[in-house]
Amino acid sequence: MRLVLPASAMAAIMLALAACSTVAEPAYYGDPVEGLDVAQRLCSSCHAIGREGTSPNPGAPPFRFILARNDPALLAEKLDEAVSINHLRMPTFYFGEHHAEDLVAYIKTIQQPQPAQLP
Ligand code: HEC
Numbered sequence: 001m002r003l004v005l006p007a008s009a010m011a012a013i014m015l016a017l018a019a020c021s022t023v024a025e026p027a028y029y030g031d032p033v034e035g036l037d038v039a040q041r042l043c044s045s046c047h048a049i050g051r052e053g054t055s056p057n058p059g060a061p062p063f064r065f066i067l068a069r070n071d072p073a074l075l076a077e078k079l080d081e082a083v084s085i086n087h088l089r090m091p092t093f094y095f096g097e098h099h100a101e102d103l104v105a106y107i108k109t110i111q112q113p114q115p116a117q118l119p
Contacts, residue, residue, distance in 0.1 A: 028101055030076070035106025038099050039063065051110050063107050068114035076104045 039049040046057035048064070055062055066075070080100035 028098055030098065030101035030103070030105025032102070032106040032109050034099070035102035035104070038095070038103050039106055043103075049110075051112075064110045064112045065114040066107055067111045072104050072108060075107075076100045079103060 036049070039047075043049055043063070044056075046055060046060040048055040048060075048062035051064055053062070061069075077100070080095065
């Protein structure tokens with residue numbers, strides 16, 4: 001027997017399923033250790049990713065000042081969507097699941113107030 005459902009019923013079912021999965025899935029806050037690993041692999045060629053030091057690419061702000069200028073929640077979203085951030089000089093990244101949250105979790109651990117003049 002073949003069950004044929006009208007499109008509207010299918011849509012309602014899909015929505016219900018989507019709602020369930022969002023409720024069931026625990027919030028993910030990111031793993032800073034994983035984030036450091038991603039930063040080393042994908043970002044450190046341009047950005048200073050630690051608590052000190054200058055960026056290899058003088059135009060790239062050190063990660064320890066990034067949250068002084070960016071909202072952490074929005075940053076994770078932007079990174080996740082691989083939208084180039086504010087500018088066109090950043091490469092597009094393809095992250096694995098959670099890598100954006102991991103990066104932001106790591107970036108949070110090294111934040112410092114931004115100096116008047118970027119080093
Ligand atoms: C090829 C060099 C390069 C790589 C690799 C790179 N960036 Fe950048 N990034 C830049 C440059 C240059 C800027 C600043 C340019 C500008 O804002 O116009 C920048 C700016 C940023 C900003 C905006 C900072 C701010 O305060 O406005 C964020 C966030 C950022 N990068 C995150 C990352 C992350 C996360 C990675 C690794 C996944 C990464 N970048 C890898 C070159 C790079």
